[in-house]
Amino acid sequence: MALVTGAAKGIGAHTARLLAEAGATVVASDIDHGGAAPDRGRFIAHDVTDGEQWKAVIASVEATEGRLDILVNNAGMILNKPVLSTTLEEFRRVQTVNVESVWLGMQTAAALMARSGESSIINLSSIYGQIAGPMQAAYSASKGAVRMLTKAVAVEFARAGYGIRVNSVHPGPVDTDLGRSGLAPGIAAGRFASEAEAKAFVAAQFPMGRWVETADVAGVILFLASDASRFMTGTELTVDGAYSIL
């Protein structure tokens, strides 16, 4: 039984589909009510920044599915802006959506997940939680926080004997609305004539020659959700075709 947040589109939607194909019952949640239910499962409206909604979602999963084995904290947002023109409210909003949501999710789901015996939490960070994200300082700060939050909670849950593994996934630029939005400053500054030109420029930075696809990330999430990774906790897995190591 899996809960995937931010599953109306992008990485979350692909992950919900893949987990369902692998045999899991999937609750796909999103603040955007237009999300489609996976074949095996249902869609639930859920703002991940709201602690009361988290309690309601976990209570609904407990009442309907009776257990929770996999939690994918995927919902997130980006801000592509220079530090000097970012307001404190904008900075805080990114931390609220990207960091507080993950903390709330782990805290609210832990008791139900511990009852499963063996369970897995996968938190979406980014390569910009590992290396600098220029024009993305608020986002980079939030994803660095998700990286360390993951490790701290992994150790705490392991020592407590909850049977809950906690790992983070760090994609490079993924071809989604969020990923493509990172091209906007370069286009606005006249460095690229079009989005297609900017996309091709970024693709050429990947040693593997293309953007990350949602399937690339969903596959790694499936691995971390499965028993194949049963002795991995507090680990960070980078999915970027070697983009960030050059």
Ligand SMILES: NC(=O)c1ccc[n+]([C@@H]2O[C@H](COP(=O)([O-])OP(=O)(O)OC[C@H]3O[C@@H](n4cnc5c(N)ncnc54)[C@H](O)[C@@H]3O)[C@@H](O)[C@H]2O)c1
């Ligand atoms: N696309 C990339 O290049 C990239 C790279 C590294 C990491 N990531 C991370 O992967 C995750 C998914 O990104 P994506 O590219 O699929 O983005 P996306 O914009 O395509 O989808 C994000 C989803 O999250 C939902 N969401 C946003 N705020 C929410 C909230 N408060 N409550 C519930 N749902 C909310 C949106 O409605 C949307 O459906 C994010 O955490 C993102 O930071 C993305």
